Amino acid sequence: MKILILSQYWHPENGVPQRRWTWLSRILVDAGHEVTVIAPPPHYQRKVELRQWWSERQYSSSFESDPGPSGERIIRSGFVPSGASLTQRIMNQATVALGALWVVLKRPGVLKGYRPDLVIGTVPALPTAVVAGLSARILKCPYVIDLRDAWPDLLDQSEEWNKSTGKRSLRERILTKGPFQVLSAGTRLALHKVLKGAAGLSVTSSHLQCDLCERPEIQTRGNAPKIVTVRNVFPPETDYRAEQVDEGPCGELKVLYAGTLGRAQNLANAVEAARLAEEAGVRIHLRLVGAGAAREALTETARATDTNVSIEGRQPADKLDDYYEWADTALVHLTDWEPLKRAVPSKTYELMVARLHISGVVKGEAADIIRSRRAGDVVPPDDPRALADLWIALARDRSRLTITGDGPEWVKQEREEIAPPRLLELVEEVGGR
Incomplete structure (x- = not known):
């Protein structure tokens, strides 16, 4: 099966989303599936100078592919650098999503004539979910959303998002007086539509799976998405194993x-x-x-x-x-x-x-x-x-x-015996529809 993955983050970055999908991609490739990824160049938690971004043409999507560590091929999409503020992150995620959509529409270079059997979009980076749905429609195939957090419910906490970051900027204070509420409501509606239209959902928590199975805005009689829990039990990169703790100084x-x-x-x-x-x-x-x-x-x-x-x-x-x-x-x-x-x-x-x-x-x-x-x-x-x-x-x-x-x-059992068959059952069942 040909599987197309759309992601905001990918190797060689080394955060949780990247390590999760390096592991999951290996499971898919080892099972005989062909995995292609559309993701931007590495820039997560990195300060990308505008001069470097412009000179290296990182605003433009690539026509070539890079090999990934799990046997996948990676097409780098264009993006606009991010900052720490919410508005900058929203702009970054939106441009990454648009860059991925451009690649899907044009299918340039190595993707000429490419037709996947399944599209997978990874969330957070909410615009990626919308683009996954659009891409599946364009490519005439089903799609799966990998929902790593409890979206869209986290939008309900937007008033609390900056509680731990100190004072909000003037720009953010202005935007939250109306524009953000409109954007939040639109995002919620769009995400509900995307989740409802998905052939399958992968989540990282069994509580979230149960919650989604009971959501009337997502479940449609006779056409509900298949939902599975694939925990974030990817192999750790540390070899540390604690022995019995020494006494140490009391107090x-x-x-x-x-x-x-x-x-x-x-x-x-x-x-x-x-x-x-x-x-x-x-x-x-x-x-x-x-x-x-x-x-x-x-x-x-x-x-x-x-x-x-x-x-x-x-x-x-x-x-x-x-x-x-x-x-x-x-x-x-x-x-x-x-x-x-x-x-x-x-x-x-x-x-x-x-x-x-x-x-x-x-x-x-x-x-x-x-x-x-x-x-x-x-x-x-x-x-x-x-x-x-x-x-x-x-x-x-x-x-x-x-x-x-x-x-x-327990973690080893989840990683080796439970997660791989759940993932493979999901993609093979919905990809064969």
């Missing part, structure tokens, strides 16, 4: 967060928890490692508190062993938005495989997994006192940091 705790410093995390909650623990006489060493829209505001918050908090730049996934070796516990941290109860941060699975104690600041499915697999402790989001109390208890009873649950075995 101290080393806490690591390695991931996105973004809107959905609200890590100021963790900084405040560290301050409260310090007031109780427990020394918290908190390291926040990553990049994201809230980094600057977090830096200011950390400076304003008398706590041992360091904020460090994003590290490649294969360079985290030393950080894991340093840590007593690792944060999995989300803010208290209702749709996030149906999200499971991929870092959860990596930490379970590493047998590193998880301080889970989550609700819903992520909390259920951490508890049921005995992978750590869980407290409610946006409750710094509860998190401080947990860290105080861990610092005073370090035996709780040793993980004895079956998390690593």
Whole structure:
């Protein structure tokens, strides 16, 4: 089967979406399918200067293809560089989607005469979902949406999106007085239409799967999309495996967060928890490692508190062993938005495989997994006192940091025995319609 994938991100970038689809592409290729990808040149979490973007003609889509690490071929589409603000990211995602649509319409160079049996669009990057639907119509084939977060429900939290990033710019304050509401409503309607028209949906959470199966705006009698859960259990790039935690100094705790410093995390909650623990006489060493829209505001918050908090730049996934070796516990941290109860941060699975104690600041499915697999402790989001109390208890009873649950075995089973057949069953069933 010929499968066309439309994505905002791809190898050689090394974020979660890219690593997920490097893994899934290998499953498809190993099963005998031909995978072609349309994605922009690497620019995610990179500052692309306009002069470089123009001189390298990155506004223009390629006529040639590059080989991918999983045996796929990659066509690079045009884009406009992004920034940290919401408006800049929206423009970037829109131009990436338009670049992909141009490639589908023209099918230049190596794609001359190309006709796929199935189109897959990966979300977030909501415009990509719309373009996937349009592309499938143009190419006269079914499509699947890989829905990695609880969209469109996250649009309901738009008033909270900048809570963790500090003050909004004048441009954003103006746009949210009306234009953003119109855009949000239009996006919701478009995404519902795209999801309803899809032959299949792939999601990363079983709670999200159940929710979508009950949505009347998506389900149509006799023509409902096939929905499967394919978790983000791609192979970790770290070899770290924790042994029994040493005793260490009583009354101290080393806490690591390695991931996105973004809107959905609200890590100021963790900084405040560290301050409260310090007031109780427990020394918290908190390291926040990553990049994201809230980094600057977090830096200011950390400076304003008398706590041992360091904020460090994003590290490649294969360079985290030393950080894991340093840590007593690792944060999995989300803010208290209702749709996030149906999200499971991929870092959860990596930490379970590493047998590193998880301080889970989550609700819903992520909390259920951490508890049921005995992978750590869980407290409610946006409750710094509860998190401080947990860290105080861990610092005073370090035996709780040793993980004895079956998390690593469960993740391996999901990766090797459950996810591949689910993915293949989905694409082969809907691609054969």
